Amino acid sequence: MPEKIKITSSHWVLVIALLVSGFACYLLVEPYINSIVMAFIISMLMFPLHEKLDNLMPTHKNISSLLSCIILTFIIVIPLLFVFAAIVQQGSKFSQNVYQWVTHGGIQTLFNHPLVVKGLALANQYLPFDGINPQQIAQKIAQFATSFGTNLVGISAKILGDATNFIMSFFLMLFVLFFLLRDRDTIIANIRHILPLSRSQEDRLLDEIESVSKSAVMGSFLTAIAQGIAGGIGMWLAGFPGLFWGTMMGFASFIPVVGTALIWIPTATYLFLTGDTTWAIFLAVWSVAVVGSIDNLLRPFLMQGSAGMNTLMIFFSLLGGIQLFGLIGLIYGPLIFAIAIVLFNIYEEEFHNFLDNQDNS
Incomplete structure (x- = not known):
């Protein structure tokens, strides 16, 4: 039997001091926590490749870790x-075409379409707010199009700032990744030593974290890439810039429930109202049958590593993760759910006698 530990007041002081100092350390690294977490996850994905490099250079761990980081960068x-x-080239060209369309009466023609007129009339009749005036909407869109150059400068500045932040976060992640790959065995051994669990329980917990992290990355990002490619092909065939709109559909696929419909429904509606009925039907069928099936089939298949998590749990873990953490929540959400499930199973095993007695009482 394991030796029982007598808890003293000094132990409680030590535990409290440890928690306070740990929280203070978290505050220090909190601005960079996403880069650190991504480095942990990518280290799991990269480890099979790194292990091969490490076996080729067993006495040069620094070099093998550096090569792994360089390969990831490329x-x-x-x-x-x-x-x-x-994307910038196609997006700029598309924006110019929209500007030309709006300033040359395209929006007026759209609002004069019989279906649009009928739809606005029904909306004005039944919806409980002020009447929708097509002329006012057209005027505001024309004003936006007229000031498009100024808006484009602001958008470009924001994109440049986001790109700069991405580059800084990426290189910070690489820096952390280098040490995680080089010192992987030492880090795992220290985690095992600190956790107050049996070796089998530690194995289950660490294996589940690794499995869910991989499946969350694969399920979310590979699905987004696949939907972006399929959606881009459909947009290109329908006469739109394929790479630009494919990228937009890839980003939209991260949004639960709505997903790529946020892009293709307005586009198909526009094609229908402007007389391209055949292409509107094609885009709608393509988006539902091809792009939609990728989300329904590929994502559950790639996320099947989330052991113990059914479809409902996966859905709420993704939805809640995005709500709390943003895009990175696609990884955090399933990870938090999976750790909770493993800990619950460990609790059930440790207290099974008490729980059985409770059931029988």
């Missing part, structure tokens, strides 16, 4: 630069 950064440049 895999992520270089393709992103080309994609970003193409």
